[in-house]
Amino acid sequence: MDKLIEILQRKFGYSSFREGQEEIIQQVLKGRDVVAILPTGMGKSLLFQLPAYLMEGTVVIVSPLLSLMQDQVEQLKMLGEKRVVAINSFLDFEQKEFVLQNLQAYKFIFTSPEMLQNERFKKALSNIEIAYIVADEAHCISQWGFDFRPDYLRISTWLKTYPNLRVLALTATATKKVIQDIKRTLHMKDPYEFIHSLDRPSIAYEVQELENTQEKLAWILGRILATNGPGILYTQSRKKTEFYAEELRNRGVRVAFYHAKMEQEDRVLIQQQFQQGELEWICATNAFGMGIHKNNIRQIIHDHIPTSMASYMQEIGRAARDGEQSIASLVFTNSDVEQAFYVAMQDFPQEDDIKLVYQSEDKEIQLPETTFRILNYWKEILTEQETTKLFNDIKAKKWTEIQQLFNLFRNEQCIREQLLNNFDEQLKERPVNCCSVCSFDLHRVLTKRIEQDEERKQLNWKNRLNELLP
Structure with a gap:
């Protein structure tokens, strides 16, 4: 039996590779740098997990989100891998000390870009054999992307101390410009590139322009109450996630809200409940999604214009991982374009902020933490x-x-084709249920919502008890 297939079956329980996986893994094993662009749900984690078992040394995975890191650690542990750790703020001082003193014992080390700036951690890493480094969600590296975390850019400086280290960059969406940024920042040498089509034929696109927020609410409640999930309703504010969840819960929907300000334990619980089918819907900000392993999400609804095409494609890509028909719906009003820009500019450095950081000697400048860290990075290298x-x-x-993006949703051209064109891809074949502009049968895309049997059983038991105990 082929060695790769043998490990795939024994370690991961799969009988065959998905498109692109085997070619990418072979290139990693050959010692090449690799840039891999695969849509959400295409098994990117396997690309760095499997080759580790055929190579000496430790794999260091740099990941942007604590929740994503923790999820990947738990997934590996469920597969029986004990030599895995996430070095982040969840570890207390004693735990961190133990890990740093025993770093060579781990096969997989997950960490954040910020931790790579920690001198103690960097020294500990320099004393172990590293097989290769993985830049997960690598689009965050691009200064023109939608994430301006400066410590991602500082990976470039850290990598200079490892000139012969292999690098595997993974993401779900990236334009040609972003791919060039990734290759340059990570000092890649003649990297192998695998770019999977972003098209997901089993996801239909639907767009509705409405008059006001009242119409939006009525549309969203009507859709969720009438049709089957599971689904995710994305909105832009924490307050709205809670508002939508309460409105739906009052109407009998098993729903929870999710946003970044919640306690980590609560977020993990909600993720688990959703993945196990205990919840029909999640009302969430864009903090929800990475690390969610749920194959049967049937609907993604946005109540706003997203702040980037890349984030929109990633969010809708969480539907239809099982290949069954699903739908991505977006409702908006004429004023949403200004709101999207306002949200995108939160914590974004303004000219006064730049002047304050460059001209002040005060170490306690009153700026949002993200803004301050961004400007401190650029202050080191630019005037x-x-x-x-x-x-x-x-x-x-x-x-x-x-x-x-606003114009794309408003014009009379195929939504799918326009989205793909933005990522330098041509639409090869139009599915039967393509989008609300060109071809679309809502009755075939959506099914009528069925009340949960368990809820009916509980109600029947209550009725029966009332009869027995008048």
């Missing part, structure tokens, strides 16, 4: 004028991108 120009350019580009 004040260069930094001002950089962020004015980024701001202008972000406004243009949001406007393009």
Whole structure:
């Protein structure tokens, strides 16, 4: 039996590879740098997990989200792998000390870009054999992307101390420009590129322009109450996630809200309940999604214009992992484009912020933490004028991108085709249920919501008890 297939079956329980997986793994084993763009749900984790069992040394995975990190650690442990750890803020001082003193014992080390700036951690890493480094969600590296975490860019400096280290960059969405940023920042040498089609034929696209927020609420409640999930309702504010969840719960839907300000334990519980089918719907900000292993999500609803095409494609990509018909619906009003830009610019450095950081000697400048860290990074390598120009350019580009997305949803052209074109891809074949512009049968895409049997049973028991105990 082929060695790769043998490990695939024995370690991971799969009988065959998905498209692209085997080619990418072979390139990693050959010692090449690799950039792999695969849609959500295509098994990106396997690409760095499997080759580790055929190579000496430890795999270091740099990941942007604590919840994603923890989920991947738990997934590996469920597969029987004990030599795995996440080094992040969840570890207390004693736990962190133990891990750092025994770093060579781990096969998989998950960490954040921020931890790579920790001198103690960097020294501990320098004393072990590293097989290769993985940049997960690598689109975050691009300064033109939608995530401006400067410590992702500092990975570049850290990698200079490992000139011969293999790098595997993984993400679900990236334009040609972002791919170039990734290759440059990670110092990749003639990398192998695998770019999977972003098209998901089993997801139909639906767009509705409405008059006001009242119409939005009525549309959303009507859709969720009338049709089957499971589904995710994405909104832009924490307050709205709670509002929608309460409205739906009052109408008998098994639902929970999810946002970044919740306690980690509560977020993990909600993820588990959703994955196990105990919840029909999640009302969430974009904090929800990464690390969610649920194959049968039938609906994704957005009540707003997203702040980027990449984030939109990632969010809708959480539907239809089982290949069954699903739908991505978006409802918006004319004023949503300004709201999207406002959300995108939160914590974004303004000219006054830049001037304050460059000209003040005060170490306790009162700025949002994200803004302060971004500007501290650029202060190290650019002048004040260069930094001002950089962020004015980024701001202008972000406004243009949001406007393009807004116009895409409003015009009379195929939604699927336009989205793919944005990622330098041509639509090869139009599915029967494509989008609300060109071909679409809502009755075939959606099924009527069925009340849960368990709820009916509980109600019947209550009725029976009432009869027995008048």
